[in-house]
Amino acid sequence: MAGSGNDKIPTPHSKILILGATGGTGRLIVKEALARGYDVSVLVRSAEKGRDLGGVKLVIGDARDETVMREALRGRDAVVSALGTPASPFREVTLLSSATRRLVDAMKSEGVTRLVAITGMGAGNSVGHGGFLFDTLIFPLLLRHVYADKNRQEAIIKESGLDWVLVRPTILNNKPGRGTVRALDDLSGFHGGNIAREDVARFVVDQVEGEAWLRRSPLITW
Template sequence: MPSVAVVAATGRTGRLVVERALAAGHSVTAVARRPEALGIEHPRLTVRAADVTDPDTLREALTGHDAVISALGSRGRGPTDLYSAGTAAIIAALPEGARLVVVSSAGLAAPADAGPGTRLAARALYRVMRHAYADMERMEARLAASGLVWTAVRPTGLTDRPGTGRPRVSIGATERVGNRTSRADLAAFIVDHLDDPLTFARPVAVSS
């Protein structure tokens, strides 16, 4: 995967994905409404402005890339369609044959091995985050129907702590992982598993 585009590159997760991809030797295009806010310079980095919900402006930014990583995230707890609308635009603009990875949330479903306390906490969190989670579900449904080589990475509660270098992973999101996920560990998992066929067309739960 020599050429990677990162959508929503100026967010806290997106910025770390850009840094990790560059460190891994990829050529990277950082895509955002205000890419100048990224504040990173590198000989293998290109910055492009695009409306992340408009496939026409995205198409030019994404052309020629082997993989596209979406770090879209909404703010607040109110109704949103950012995840589903943004992913729909990315799907429409995606270069033929390109890999697509999106950031979702482990809060969408309690794993099969979760205990009563974990299930109760998960239900409470889902009520609080119901609008964002409902839109993430719509996003993942779009992915499942797309026929693309996609992965929905579902981190648990995100933190800005340093990465552990030992992320806990559940392919298929069927087993418990930890309660918190360092954004650095999330970025590392995404970049390091772009070519991993075990993650293709599946959700993957991740934590630190």
């Protein structure tokens, strides 16, 4: 299935919280959301990390702290999670699942129901669809611990009862966006792909209002 799922006009006054806003994709999500007229808050670990994010409300703290998360969520209408973690060849990774567990609990407490979260190609039933190099070398040697935690993260979200969309980008690049993506949930015959962070950002912000991919896990690629 192709297209972005942008089937509703964004509400200019909607208030969203963005997690992972200082990462490569997160910064573009912030830029895209502001350009569409959203009121944006971001949760960052320190004021220094967020000092160059103009036009947003900064909330300082650890995403694994539910008290901090509830403060960040207060008055928000939706959440975008672009949380990421570096490759970890040897050590178990728990950041994504622990932060997401705090997030889900806090969203329920604050009455926020829409959650759009980026995981990645290799999570859930997209495992084994990354192409030869990704599936046989990169994934098992560098990313298996990261993706074990992404799978825990996805399970927490799917079991949350929230209005969620899980976005699984293929390999990210920093090329200019094309303005369109392929969004797939049938991966038969699909092996490998790449996509610009710019296009991921557009697709993710589409899902804040869109219904086409609600409670689904599209893989997005060029």
